[in-house]
Amino acid sequence: MNPAVGRPRSSGADEAILRAGRELMTEHGYAGFSMDEVARRAGVGRQSVYRRWPSKPVLVVAAMTSVGADVDVFADTGSFEGDLRSGLEAMRALYHRSSAALFADVYFAMASDLAARDLFNENHVRPRRRSLARAVERAIERGELARETDVSTVTDLVSGPFLYRRLIAADDLRDxxxxxxxxxxxxxxGAKPQQSSATIDRCSPA
Amino acid sequence: MNPAVGRPRSSGADEAILRAGRELMTEHGYAGFSMDEVARRAGVGRQSVYRRWPSKPVLVVAAMTSVGADVDVFADTGSFEGDLRSGLEAMRALYHRSSAALFADVYFAMASDLAARDLFNENHVRPRRRSLARAVERAIERGELARETDVSTVTDLVSGPFLYRRLIAADDLRDxxxxxxxxxxxxxxGAKPQQSSATIDRCSPA
DNA sequence: TGCAATACGCAAGTCTCGTATCGTTTCATC
DNA sequence: GATGAAACGATACGAGACTTGCGTATTGCA
Structure with a gap:
């Protein structure tokens, strides 16, 4: 209960366990290693792993989302289309083919583990969602998007196809x-149906 | 090797096992039953289950996708918008709150099992994708959609947000x-946008 | 009628997840 | 110092997935 009472948690054990989890995931995938191996590689007892994370799915999500959680994916580039494109490119890079199986493992592992899903939302989804929300706010401010723009719907439209191609189609995101x-x-x-560069691009060569 | 040699597989055992799997899934969920129970309820030995399906995840996916795999989700309603809406409603109903946990379990079952993912694609994803492709073809035929319509992109845009809300947000699909x-x-x-400025309209005169 | 091949039910054995319990260690507080 | 609370490594445990091996049953073919 009281965190100031009793022996404090071994400093460094948290990070050692997360690192071991990350390494084993990249080396062997979700089903390719046991919690025992995580503990051994981290140099701790198995119980020290379960004391910190309640299940393998949660540990895996924690390990895979513990780095780069604070990046502003949809950073300000001057225009909403620029923000959106650069953010999508960043996501495309993150979900690149090399790590496809890895992220499929993470996504599917969350499906029925409520704690894992919450943690994934906290560490991965929320920062990206907030980043996109900020980009939308800037766009409304600039007059690029309508004031009634539904951030939630935009998020679904932007992230959904990504997830689908990576998990179901098991393929890269095409241009x-x-x-x-x-x-x-x-x-x-779009607030003004003026010619956005997105639409012009398709017509310009003609 | 040769299927005509040796004792033939018990006819009816396949269906009995799938039925048992389906029942136990709806009654207790993925983690709520063992393969032993599946075998007992189906009236077969445990090995007869593993002879047909290599793992519990694969069996569960097979059981949950073995019915209604041939439904034409985006059936012909007379217009593309109608096809799309009725199909989306059908998908929404399938993933509805009542069966949400069930499908979360199915996703989880696929977590560490590539064979289960492949089977899910074969039995569940492909038929829906084909159904949507047919609806798009009809729409092009009717002149509702542009000839260059990319079926793959339409599929991603339609199915992606669905998956995202189901898997990440664990929420219903909002209207x-x-x-x-x-x-x-x-x-x-859209091939013939009324007064709304659609892309195709701007490109087609060229 | 034999024989090879395969499916069958059954049971024993291995592996891993997650829990519980051991004696020990490290801290704050008394 | 002594004490109590909590973390530590180690290990035993129950449950369930999956494997392996046994003896038997059922088919096609020689």
């Missing part, structure tokens, strides 16, 4: 889909 | 998102 996402958001919520 | 999906697809690929 045509990335363009379609950007264009769809601009068409749905 | 506003469903409307946004329909509108986005129509804006992107």
């Amino acid at each position: 045509v889909l990335l363009d379609a996402i950007v264009e769809a958001v601009l068409l749905l919520y | 506003v998102l469903l409307d946004a999906i329909v509108e986005a697809v129509l804006l992107l690929y």
